[in-house]
Amino acid sequence: MNAAFPAELPDADAKSSRPGLTLLIAAPRGFCAGVDRAIEIVERALDKYGAPVYVRHEIVHNRYVVDGLRAKGAIFVEELDEVPDDAPVVFSAHGVPKAVPAEAERRKLLYVDATCPLVSKVHRQAERQLEKDRHIIFIGHEGHPEVIGTMGQVPEDGMTLVETVEDVARLPFSQDDALSFLTQTTLSVDDTRDIVEALRVRYPKIVGPKAEDICYATSNRQAAVKELAPDSDLVLVIGAPNSSNSLRLVEVAERCGTVSKLIQRADEIDPAWLEGVETVGLTAGASAPEKLVREVVAKLSEWREIDERPVLVTEEKMTFKLPRQLVD
Structure with missing residues (x-):
């Protein structure tokens, strides 16, 4: 027994000597x-x-x-x-x-x-605008399933897709044309605001939705990243490369001046990313389960002593x- 006891000490010492890492965890995050x-x-x-x-x-x-x-x-x-x-x-x-x-x-x-249901709401809005003989300018990302689904609610000539402010400048419509706009639900809040402003400047009579189309979960997750990114050296976003809302979280962090990485699982984390890093921000896109968040925390704990700190911007109770x- 005495021989075994000292053998445990190096492991304990190694654990205690690991550098600390402050982990700012966004709330809300993950499933919507x-x-x-x-x-x-x-x-x-x-x-x-x-x-x-x-x-x-x-x-x-x-x-x-x-x-x-x-x-x-x-x-x-x-x-x-x-x-x-x-x-x-x-x-x-x-x-x-x-x-x-x-x-x-x-x-x-x-x-x-x-x-x-929030996507279905946009579909109903598209139908109403069509009934009022308004051409719809749809703000979204070409090829995304939500965009394909929404544009498929009206005849092909009833909706025009724009992705950027520059696209607005190229639109062929006049100020006298009957126009309305709708948006994909998972866009960047800031980018969308700029595009909507460009539409309103170019087409002062354009009709928009009574309430913002970008869903509450997208807005809340972006707000949480804006809160934690300035205090982080690195932001990790758990999400898929084809997930629009997850990609937007990476963009939001980078616009705050913080390096951000999109990962699907914890095993994608490169330990080299943590060199010189004292604080990591962590969030998850709306399609990522909480189990993957805990998996990332466990992986980081293998290398560093973790001090978890939640960054709460709001509580979600939507069902x-x-x-x-x-x-x-």
């Missing part, structure tokens, strides 16, 4: 109400209908979440023609063009729509109802 709802829809569909349940597009942009649902029996596809006639299908949280549910109904497929066909 729309993502929670979408994941629960797939899980309930699996419980009710049994595996497999098909999901058109990734239910949310997070590989860990998608892999977890796949292990439970979800099959992810890009188009409806990959779904058998007798199988249930779920539409992703990003929303789909009108042609998709129309095709599902034509084929008499059993489908469940997991579109985030959304599930589709009727999945509620017992």
Whole structure:
């Protein structure tokens, strides 16, 4: 016993000699109400209908979440023609063009729509603007599933996409044209404000939504990063490279003058990133579960003595109802 006891001391000494690291953890972070709802829809569909349940597009942009649902029996596809006639299908949280549910109904497929209610609100606004014969200027990122879904709510010539202030300057419309604007829900708050201002300057009569389209979760997560980034030497954002809201968090941190890295899992962290770093900010995009946040904290703890400090900007209490066909 005596021989074993001294052998434990170097480990303890090594642990105590590790340099400290202040970890500023954003709050709110991670899952939003729309993502929670979408994941629960797939899980309930699996419980009710049994595996497999098909999901058109990734239910949310997070590989860990998608892999977890796949292990439970979800099959992810890009188009409806990959779904058998007798199988249930779920539409992703990003929303789909009108042609998709129309095709599902034509084929008499059993489908469940997991579109985030805040995205559905933008779809309804698009329909109302079309009814009033207004051409819609849509602020968003080309190719993003939410943009494809929203632009698919109206005829092809009813909506024009802009991504930058420079795009506004190139628009072919006159000040006398009947115009309105809407936005993708996961954009940079600051970038969107600049584009909207450019639209209002160029088209003083343009009609906008009564309330901001950018969702509460996107705004809150960006606000939390703005709070912690100036006090951080490095900001880590947990999220997928195809997640718009996660990419915006990286941009927000960098605009505060802080180096920021997008990671999907803790094993992507390069220890060299921590050289000379005393304070790290940590957040997670709206599709990233809290388990991945704790995984990152555990990884950082292998190298440094961690002092966790929450940075709270607001508390979120939003919840959304599930589709009727999945509620017992």
